[in-house]
Amino acid sequence: MTMLTVHLPRRFSSLTRAPGRSIESFQNNRIIPLSSIRVTKDSSFKLRCIRKDSNHKASQAFSVLKTDLQSDNGSTWSTMAFYVFSLHIPLSFGGLSVVAQLLNQTHLNPDIQALSLLLIQTLELGAFMLLLQFSEKPFNILSFFKTRVFPKERNWLLASVIGLGFLLAFIFLTSFVADKLIGPKDVNNPIMKEVLSGGPLSVFWLALVYCVVTPVLEETVYRGFLLTSLASRMECKKAVVISSIVFSATHLSIDNFLQLCVIGVVLGCSYCWSGTLISPFIIHSLYNLLILVVTFIS
Incomplete structure (x- = not known):
């Protein structure tokens, strides 16, 4: 008969003795027939908990974000809903129309468009920062951009290089495949194209918008606030995916939804790994700069 030697503590509820089986005890070991051991529901539950806990620890080991913020789930989503529907959509998608009405013009010239x-x-960024100050648990925006003391292999510069390299490789690969399967695609941002066709001043204002203000705004909202709040209540990878979906959805672009999701994942991972918004800000800014250059020369 095959024998299994195990050390049993005095209280061991996960292993039970089958009826009719004998257990021969020794001073230090207890020799139990293998066929007489059966795993109870309690032990299988413990195994699942251990496996889940190990996966959670591995996920959290990747992230250096704080998990003791104790943020309220309802407050997080109510803040995001107010921002998206009361600030983001009206300003980002209707702001230029309001400016045109105020100036009593049917069409804005490139300089006015860029400055507008x-x-x-800037107004949207300021309004969101003000919104966070009046939330239940105010966030310090500047703390998102602080560099914390981590090992050298976790510095924000390395995270920026890796993230930008992966993002550019993905964009070029998907663009190449799309061009082969569907054909070349026209520029889907006519406002950007029109402003870039103006004078140097309009190009400067537009570069300032897309390479500085917009990255600061979106990284503060979707990574600094949303991702940080979610990561305090769930695994890092789930928080990154959810925040990336929200980031993509709020751009209201069906054609670019998947691509924006991947961009959000890259930015979110760089933030979780480095612990500072400097890394995703640099990636975001350089990516937008590349888009401006490609749009300008196309």
Whole structure:
């Protein structure tokens, strides 16, 4: 008969003795027939808990974000809903129309469009920062950009290089495949194309919007606030995916939804790994700069 030697503590509820089986006890070991051991529901439950806990620890080991914020789930989503429907959509998608009505013009010239975009994005950023200060648990925006003391292999510069390299490789690969399967695609941002065709001043204002103000705004909202709040209540990978879906959805672009999701995942991972918004800000800014250059020369 096959024998299994195990050390049993005095209280061991996960292993039970089958009826009719004998257990021969020794001073230090108890020799139990293998066929007489059966795993109870309690032990299988413990195994599942251990496996889940190990996966959670591995996920949290990747992230250096704080998990003791104790943020309220309802407050997080109510803040996001107010921002999206009361600030983001009206300003980002209707701001230029309001400016045109105020100036009593049917069409804005490139310089005014670029300057208006800068003012609108700055207003949206300021309004969101003010919104966070009046939330139940105010966030310190500047703390998101602070560099914390981590090992050298976790510095924000390395995270920026890795994230940007992966993002550019993904974008070029998907663009190449799309061009082969569907064909070349026209520029889907006519406002950007029109402003870039203006003078140097309009190009400067537009670059300031897309490479500075917009990255600061979106990284503060979707990574600094939303991802940080979610990561305090769930695994890092789930928080990154959810925040990336929200980030993509609020751009209201069906054609670019998947691509924006991947961009959000890259930015979210760089934030979780480095612990500072400097890394995703640099990636976001350089990516937008590349888009401006490609749009300008196309």
